[in-house]
Amino acid sequence: MGAATQAFLEMLAAERGAASNTLAAYRRDLEGAEELIGDLAEASREDVARLAAAWADLAPATVARKGSALRQFFGFAVDEGWRRDDPSRALPSPRTRRPLPKILSHADVERLFGRAELEAQSGKPAAIRQLALLELLYGSGLRASELVSLPLSAVPRDAPLLTVIGKGGQARMVPVSERAREALARWLAVRSDAGDAKSRYLFPSRNKHLTRVRLFQLLKELALRAGLDPAGISPHVLRHAFATHLLEGGADLRVLQTLLGHADISTTQIYTHVDAARLVALVNARHPLARGAS
Structure with a gap:
């Protein structure tokens, strides 16, 4: 070189x-x-x-x-x-169409969470950890690397926000839902029973933290037990679902850009592949002329 x-x-x-x-x-x-x-x-x-x-x-x-x-x-x-x-x-400049991200339907998300919540009722630390991981992936839209490397100090005490270190060492704040906070509280209560209690990581494993590969495996195994196709489940798919479902609910694209930690808004725009019928219904219901004609 x-x-x-x-x-x-x-x-x-x-x-x-x-x-x-x-x-x-x-x-x-x-x-x-x-x-x-x-x-x-x-x-x-x-x-x-x-x-x-x-x-x-x-x-x-x-x-x-x-x-x-x-x-x-x-x-x-x-x-x-x-x-x-x-x-x-x-240099050659091939024109590539960026593929649409894989997403989960609301029904698939419910099945996945239903299974995770059922397994967490056993009280086993691994099952409770699994639920906390799932809640943060879908509830906060974290990248797999951001999630597994979260330090214990990042867990919010009063404010419902989580400090995340993203790509390029950039810090951002992401919201933590009530469900995710409850799941985290349950995990922290049994975390010492899972070993590595003195670790600085929220999800410790073998003197470091849970790996992305292991997180990937855990989700595939959970999907299989939930009766879903494991090929369609991954940490990134859950991040996509977080973004798409927020947009469907009316979230602003700029807000979504901040939540996902995208440096460029063009990266976030891939999530605008929302249901065309919903957009038509939105225009018909909210546009001033549409209301005036009714």
Whole structure:
């Protein structure tokens, strides 16, 4: 890997607070490009244009991701004075349609929670923890990584808000519903019985915290017991359900952007795929001219 490329990765880590998985993905994409056209700091526009043929058999989303990594690198190289030109325009720009997120129906959510609440009645710490995790995923729209790494100190005492550290180390406040607060109180009452009582994490596991992989597994297993297709259940699907169901209830898109921790409103706009019939009914019921005609 070239010195400029390494410096770019170090910048991502130091200035943008990029996570290790993100850095690894950038490294793979940049190293792959350098294997094809050489040192990116010295690659010509013609060299960069050759990548289109090399990436021809890749999925459009993969090409878009690789191109994004290189565009950011070239911009950085120009800013640092390592290049006089930015050859990014020579990169292929596949047009990809962003897929709509998978969501759960209200009935599916009720079945999932019904099963979790039934199992929590056993008083077993694992079942109570499961309910608390579920309540925070769907009730507060947390990312899986944000949820499992919550420190014990983040649990609200009086204010119904939770402090979350999101992507890039950005902190935000998210609401905690009454149901979630009750589930958290039940979990805290038995948390010491689950081991790692001295851990600083809300959901401790093996001297650290519950992993995202284990959270994923727990939800799949719960879905199966609830009679739902496990393939349609994941932490991210519950986050999608949180966002979509709030929009259906009339939530403002800007408010939703804040709750989800999106830096760009365009990311939040993917959730505007609400039922067309509901929107028509809303216009007919709320528009001034519609009311005047009735």
